[in-house]
Amino acid sequence: MIDEGRLDDSDHGPAARSADPAGDAARKFADLLGERGVRVDGPVEEGRAPASARRIAAVSSAPLAELVERALTNSDNDIAEALARQTALADGQPASFDGAGRAVTARLEKLGLPTGGLRIADGSGLDRSDRVSADLLARLLARASDARAPELRPVLTGLPVAGFSGTLRERYQEADGRGLVRAKTGTLTGVNTLAGTVVAADGRLLAFAFMADGTSDPEGAQRALDRLAVGVAAVR
Structure with a gap:
């Protein structure tokens, strides 16, 4: 495009x-x-x-890890949708909304993550019929931090840093979590979510996932979620 x-x-x-x-x-x-x-x-x-044509130039995609990081840091819906459909193709499914949903769900189940109530209607998360639990998001982040799953590492390294990068660049400007919280935002009309990791006061890396539904004040909801993440950072 x-x-x-x-x-x-x-x-x-x-x-x-x-x-x-x-x-x-x-x-x-x-x-x-x-x-x-x-x-x-x-x-x-x-x-x-x-078949006899001579190649004069070639272009290759960025590595998958970089695409995952970019999608998370910038909340890039187009890349997220493309990644879901590439997952479908890799699993022998059609590169469609339904095929991507089945393939991504199967990958999550293979990781042993809780998929009860999960519904993946698209890869970008823009479809309002999408459903995912806070438990699944938090456990996925915890799994990505496991040294035995290096292939999931970009899920962590792509998270925006509070007050510094991506969709959290302008947030946490006066909060204690600046530089400590790394999290992916999720925003639709009436829906505000935040899932990521924090370094707690005792040095542990903790995963969290917060969701607010039916919100009428998106900025207020974001501030509340930011305070919750800062609260996790204060855990001892």
Whole structure:
């Protein structure tokens, strides 16, 4: 896609989106090739190079760990959705909402995590029919901190740092948890959540997950969640 499929000059928030982001990206790529003297024949979306074609360039994705970290730090819904669908493909499921939900649920069950009441309607968490327990989130964070599960480490290293990075950069400006709390935010209209880790007063690393539903004051709810996380940091 180009500019997250946005049709205006915005870089965040609501926006009109392209109905064909993949096609737009293909056509833009063809235009750029043309500007550099490379002729593109036929419908761009259907273009395939012959087997005898010589490769002139290649682009590889960032490593999976970096994608997970970026999705968590910036709360990037597009990457989160793509990761869910890649999980589906890896498990032989269709790259669809349903396929991703089944594949992600199966992976969580394989880790021995509690999936009672879990419903994964999409990978981004924007579908209001999604359901996840605080217990599952906290136990996943605890598992990711286990030295015997290094493949889960990006779940921790991607968490925003209170007062410093990502979606927590502007929070905890005057709170004791600045630099101590690392957490992923979750925000929909009427829903505010925070799940992450803190270094307690006695030096232990503790995992937490807090959820507030039916909220009418999102900023007030965020402040309350931040205070709860700071409270965990004071545990001795």
